[in-house]
Amino acid sequence: MAAAFGLVFAGFVAWLEVDQAALLSTAARLQMQALPYAIEQQRLARNLEVMRLEGERVLAGKTPQARQQALFIVSLMASHPSVLEQRDARALATEAERFLAAVARSGAPDADTLAEWKRLSQRLSLAADDITVDGVSLANREAEQMGEIVRQARYKLRSVLVLVLLFLGGLLLLIRRLLIRPLQQIDASLAGLKDGTAPPPPPGSALHEMQSVEAAIGQLRTVMHEHAQTRLALEQLASTDALTGLDNRRHFMQLAALEFERARRHERPVAVALADLDHFKQINDRYGHAAGDAALRAFADLVRATLRHADLACRYGGEEFAFVFPETTPAEALVLAERLRHALSVHSVELADGRRLQFSLSVGIADGDGLSLEEALSCADDALYRAKAVGRNRVVLGGEAGGGRVLPFRADD
Numbered sequence: 001m002a003a004a005f006g007l008v009f010a011g012f013v014a015w016l017e018v019d020q021a022a023l024l025s026t027a028a029r030l031q032m033q034a035l036p037y038a039i040e041q042q043r044l045a046r047n048l049e050v051m052r053l054e055g056e057r058v059l060a061g062k063t064p065q066a067r068q069q070a071l072f073i074v075s076l077m078a079s080h081p082s083v084l085e086q087r088d089a090r091a092l093a094t095e096a097e098r099f100l101a102a103v104a105r106s107g108a109p110d111a112d113t114l115a116e117w118k119r120l121s122q123r124l125s126l127a128a129d130d131i132t133v134d135g136v137s138l139a140n141r142e143a144e145q146m147g148e149i150v151r152q153a154r155y156k157l158r159s160v161l162v163l164v165l166l167f168l169g170g171l172l173l174l175i176r177r178l179l180i181r182p183l184q185q186i187d188a189s190l191a192g193l194k195d196g197t198a199p200p201p202p203p204g205s206a207l208h209e210m211q212s213v214e215a216a217i218g219q220l221r222t223v224m225h226e227h228a229q230t231r232l233a234l235e236q237l238a239s240t241d242a243l244t245g246l247d248n249r250r251h252f253m254q255l256a257a258l259e260f261e262r263a264r265r266h267e268r269p270v271a272v273a274l275a276d277l278d279h280f281k282q283i284n285d286r287y288g289h290a291a292g293d294a295a296l297r298a299f300a301d302l303v304r305a306t307l308r309h310a311d312l313a314c315r316y317g318g319e320e321f322a323f324v325f326p327e328t329t330p331a332e333a334l335v336l337a338e339r340l341r342h343a344l345s346v347h348s349v350e351l352a353d354g355r356r357l358q359f360s361l362s363v364g365i366a367d368g369d370g371l372s373l374e375e376a377l378s379c380a381d382d383a384l385y386r387a388k389a390v391g392r393n394r395v396v397l398g399g400e401a402g403g404g405r406v407l408p409f410r411a412d413d
């Protein structure tokens with residue numbers, strides 16, 4: 001496009017240069033020929049006019065001296081180089097000079113002489129007019145030609161201006177299509193690349209360099225997406241118990257500490273619980289380790305289905321599980337734990353050989369109010385110990401909330 005524009009533009013410039021040369025040569029002609037010619041013709045016309053006027057004086061002269069003086073000037077004009085150079089003027093001037101010389105010699109003119117002079121005078125006057133017009137018309141023609149060249153040049157300049165505007169408009173459109181829009185798309189893609197989910201910029205540019213950038217962003221997106229997936233997977237691994245899918249103990253302790261801090265700051269209730277599957281060793285021994293694993297997974301599913309979304313649950317270790325119940329009083333925690341215990345008591349796990357396995361749960365609960373997380377867990381551990389001690393498959397509220405007593409909370413299954 002730039003090359004085409006350059007060619008057309010150069011053509012216009014060359015065209016304008018032709019006009020400029022024509023203008024210069026016309027101006028030179030006007031200066032060197034037309035104006036001197038006009039001045040020469042003016043001089044000739046003036047001489048003929050002077051001849052005519054002096055001829056009038058010859059005819060009107062009262063004395064021979066006056067007529068001779070006027071005739072002398074007539075002769076001077078008739079022999080002027082400007083008159084002699086022009087054939088028609090010279091002939092007319094000679095004719096007038098001879099006629100006036102005769103008149104000057106003969107004295108007072110008669111009617112025929114006056115009539116003859118009148119004709120000669122008219123011819124002199126007309127010749128002077130014609131010569132004046134002729135001199136000016138050449139200069140006029142040259143001046144008109146210069147005006148025409150200037151007018152043409154103005155049209156051409158306007159055409160060049162329109163061409164330049166069209167080129168600039170086209171250039172802007174191209175820049176927008178090939179550079180600005182792809183850059184905006186690349187910018188949007190870069191802005192959304194943080195999580196690796198941003199789509200790569202659609203191919204928007206015909207420019208090779210821009211396509212390379214777009215392709216690089218597509219690759220970067222893929223790498224970042226994989227990186228984000230890997231990071232998520234690692235975070236999951238680092239915070240989740242592989243067997244049950246519940247939070248692991250380390251992650252649980254972090255979340256629980258935050259929850260305790262929040263409850264303490266806002267003076268809100270919070271409760272904790274420790275749960276232990278009963279006689280789990282027997283399950284392993286009787287049905288095998290895989291059955292024990294299946295039981296642990298089934299219990300985790302039950303936890304997820306039974307507890308509220310805001311409750312925290314983790315595999316605390318082995319067959320032991322820990323819970324934090326935010327915004328929950330000890331009495332409400334008892335209800336929650338009992339709901340879980342009851343759900344397990346009516347649940348059975350189908351083993352690989354088709355047999356169904358049933359097992360129970362003991363839970364110790366503690367009020368977190370005024371305690372640290374560790375203190376509350378220790379209190380719940382005591383309650384769990386008591387639940388085991390008084391027969392298992394029950395929920396026990398420990399600490400002061402339990403009134404210093406073991407409170408078996410066992411519903412009828």
Ligand SMILES: Nc1nc2c(ncn2[C@@H]2O[C@H](COP(=O)(O)OP(=O)(O)OP(=O)(O)O)[C@@H](O)[C@H]2O)c(=O)[nH]1
Nearest residue numbers: 276277278279280281282284289290292293318319
């Ligand atoms: N299958 C399986 N068993 C586990 C896992 N973790 C711990 N155990 C077993 O769980 C059993 C826990 O037994 P104990 O601590 O004696 O307690 P228990 O048999 O449940 O008896 P109580 O707690 O007093 O009711 C051990 O035999 C462990 O090997 C596990 O991930 N999978």
